[in-house]
Amino acid sequence: MSENAAGVAADSAAAAASGGDAPHLCIRGITKNFGAVQALRGVDLEARRGEVTGLVGDNGAGKSTLMKIIAGVERADAGRLLLDGAELAIHSSQAAAAAGIQTVFQDLALCENLDVTANLFLGGETTAGWRWLPRLLRPLRGMAMEQDARQAVTKLQVHTLTSVRAKVGLLSGGQRQAVAIARAIRAESTVVLLDEPTAALGVAQTAQVLDIVRSLRRNRHAVIYVSHNLRDVFSVCDRIAVLRHGAVAGVWQTRATGPDEIVAAMAHGDGGDDGDGAGDGACNGDGDGAGPANPANASPPIS
Numbered sequence: 001m002s003e004n005a006a007g008v009a010a011d012s013a014a015a016a017a018s019g020g021d022a023p024h025l026c027i028r029g030i031t032k033n034f035g036a037v038q039a040l041r042g043v044d045l046e047a048r049r050g051e052v053t054g055l056v057g058d059n060g061a062g063k064s065t066l067m068k069i070i071a072g073v074e075r076a077d078a079g080r081l082l083l084d085g086a087e088l089a090i091h092s093s094q095a096a097a098a099a100g101i102q103t104v105f106q107d108l109a110l111c112e113n114l115d116v117t118a119n120l121f122l123g124g125e126t127t128a129g130w131r132w133l134p135r136l137l138r139p140l141r142g143m144a145m146e147q148d149a150r151q152a153v154t155k156l157q158v159h160t161l162t163s164v165r166a167k168v169g170l171l172s173g174g175q176r177q178a179v180a181i182a183r184a185i186r187a188e189s190t191v192v193l194l195d196e197p198t199a200a201l202g203v204a205q206t207a208q209v210l211d212i213v214r215s216l217r218r219n220r221h222a223v224i225y226v227s228h229n230l231r232d233v234f235s236v237c238d239r240i241a242v243l244r245h246g247a248v249a250g251v252w253q254t255r256a257t258g259p260d261e262i263v264a265a266m267a268h269g270d271g272g273d274d275g276d277g278a279g280d281g282a283c284n285g286d287g288d289g290a291g292p293a294n295p296a297n298a299s300p301p302i303s
């Protein structure tokens with residue numbers, strides 16, 4: 001645990017040094033019902049660039065629903081999303097991608113029969129600039145795509161992927177997760193949502209994925225990391241938000257809390273010492289003063 005804590009402290013210091021404490025994505029009052037099921041009840045949350053925000057909660061707490069709403073896969077019944085204070089209208093996954101929001105869902109949605117490069121470019125292939133031909137008939141620029149794929153993999157410092165020509169069907173779970181994350185950051189994204197990225201992975205592969213998440217932080221992405229595994233969450237997250245019955249039970253700075261407190265919040269909903277009160281003005285967009293879930297911010301800023 002002390003090793004993890006030291007790692008988080010070092011990474012957090014780097015985040016603070018790079019200005020990682022200004023809210024980038026702000027989630028305000030998101031509500032979603034599925035028939036009689038209240039999946040989300042006025043969720044407020046922030047994600048900062050250069051930080052990893054953990055999102056934990058019991059089964060059915062609403063974590064995936066919240067990720068899907070930010071990703072444009074589901075529509076919220078009420079609430080707002082703001083990016084650097086500007087209101088976002090996200091009605092589709094394309095709109096989310098255009099706003100710089102990329103999501104890696106648990107099923108990854110990769111094509112097993114294609115290689116790493118083809119998966120990274122799926123639906124956005126680079127073609128020769130022969131404008132007189134319809135786009136679908138233009139030849140693909142294979143070399144350029146491969147080079148771009150190598151760059152994406154290098155940027156993430158993915159040592160586990162040795163060739164961008166390897167067929168995805170032959171890769172391990174951890175390597176596939178790396179491909180999915182590389183695809184998310186190949187696009188011009190600033191927000192990366194990861195829903196249970198290590199759920200199906202063994203110890204070594206989990207460690208690889210956590211290293212990639214740290215790379216995302218170093219590359220100044222705002223990451224929301226959904227997981228059931230508190231060990232992973234404490235190892236990689238700067239803040240931890242607990243979702244309980246569709247509402248935020250609290251947000252803690254990782255270094256100011258421990259697993260017992262988080263588990264208590266997941267079970268009973270008590271606690272929460274970091275409502276991210278500082279710097280919220282950047283979120284409001286219209287200066288309405290809408291506050292965080294827990295306005296009493298007792299914790300010091302991450303340094």
Ligand SMILES: Nc1ncnc2c1ncn2[C@@H]1O[C@H](COP(=O)(O)OP(=O)(O)OP(=O)(O)O)[C@@H](O)[C@H]1O
Nearest residue numbers: 034037038039057058059060061062063064065066
């Ligand atoms: N498409 C849907 N139709 C109806 N109910 C849904 C739908 N999606 C989610 N729900 C319900 O909304 C609630 C929140 O589900 P969600 O999948 O967001 O939880 P979760 O926190 O991701 O859970 P888990 O940890 O099991 O992945 C649950 O009660 C679930 O049954």
Ligand SMILES: [Mg+2]
Nearest residue numbers: 063064065195
């Ligand atoms: Mg889920």
